[in-house]
Amino acid sequence: MxxxxxxxxxxxxxxxxxxxxxxxxxxxxxxxxxxxxxRRFFPPLITHKAWEGFHFAGHEIRITEATDCYGAVVWLSALVLCYFLETNSKQYNLVDKNVIEIGAGTGLVSIVASLLGALVTATDLPELLGNLQHNVLQNTKLKCKHQPRVKELSWGIDLEKNFPRSSCHFDYIMAADVVYHHPFLDELLLTFDHLCENDTVILWAMKFRLDKENQFVGRFQTLFDLEIHGFFNRQPHT
Ligand SMILES: C[S@@+](CC[C@H](N)C(=O)[O-])C[C@H]1O[C@@H](n2cnc3c(N)ncnc32)[C@H](O)[C@@H]1O
Missing domain, CATH: 1.20.5 (Single alpha-helices involved in coiled-coils or other helix-helix interfaces)
Known part of the structure; x- marks a missing residue:
């Protein structure tokens, strides 16, 4: 032509x-x-326990880390989700909302959601709960309208027993960096499905890595409507 x-x-x-x-x-x-x-800062001196600091929701948050498992450090997706919660607090008003976080790790997202007024249940594998409980308590005690809870939730396991549909209703499910190279993607999808009701909103921050894990998004879309709120091509690390 x-x-x-x-x-x-x-x-x-x-x-x-x-x-x-x-x-x-x-x-x-x-x-x-x-x-x-x-929003992230580090201790000015080397301390006997590793910690990282964050500024969200008008508070200084200190997160104690470990080095022995995936849930022992704060992943970048958690920061992205916290920033989203803080900057979209009108559209996603968390005050008095029932929130569950899955794969909470060190607890940053649960802490920020609590500081923003939600009633939060932070969950992860049993071996993560000690450090998670420590961080949640240290950063929310006497600062939140609702004191957050920490509870075991291993994806796909005993969901109806521990989170019965008849009595658990969540306004929001939060998840940061729960899709990566692990063998529990089926169980993860099952968990979203079990916890989600018609009026539940899932706020999920994901880092795109390998094709196999990225395909999880397609599987997720077979069960849920998906709205993408931001897509950062450049991530400094993690
Ligand atoms: C990459 S870390 C992300 C931690 C935290 N959300 C963050 O962004 O900093 C993945 C989290 O998923 C949790 N996880 C992995 N497999 C799990 C399973 N089968 N059941 C429950 N939690 C699991 C890990 O313990 C870890 O806390």
Whole structure:
């Protein structure tokens, strides 16, 4: 197909506008990532226990870490989700809402949701609960409307026994970086399905890694409606 010179210059202008738009979006993303990373700080001195600090919901939060398992450090997805909760607190108002976090790890998301007024149940594997309980208590005691709870939830196991559908209703399910190379993706989907009712909103931050894990998103969409709220191409680490 031949183009007239005016069609040609119109196309060229469209292309330039599209490239400028994409460049603008990239800069916006980079600014948000930089803003998220500014919320993290480290102890000024080497301490006998490793901890990291964060500023969210108007509070300084100190998270004690370990080094022996996936749930022992704060993953970047948790920061992204906390930033989302804080900056979208009008649309996703957590005050007096019933929230469960799965794979809570060191507890940052549960702590921020509690500081924002939710009644939170932070869950993870049994071996994670000691450190999780410590962090949750240390950062929420006398600071929250509702004191958060910490409870075991191993994906896919004893769901009806420990979280009966007849008595558990969650307004929000939160999950940060729960999809990665592990053998429990079926159980994870089952857990979302068990905890979710028609009016439940799942707020889930995911890091895209390998194809096999990324395909989980497609499986998730067979059960739930999916809305994507942000997609950062550049992640500094973790
Ligand atoms: C990558 S870490 C993310 C931790 C935390 N959400 C964060 O973003 O900092 C994954 C979490 O999922 C938990 N997890 C892994 N397999 C699990 C299972 N089968 N049942 C329950 N939790 C599990 C781990 O213990 C860990 O806390």
């Amino acid at each position: 031949d183009l007239t010179s005016s069609q040609h210059s119109h196309l060229q202008n469209e292309l330039i506008r599209e490239l400028e738009r994409q460049e603008g979006e990239k800069e916006d993303d980079e600014q948000i990532v930089a803003e998220i990373m500014r």
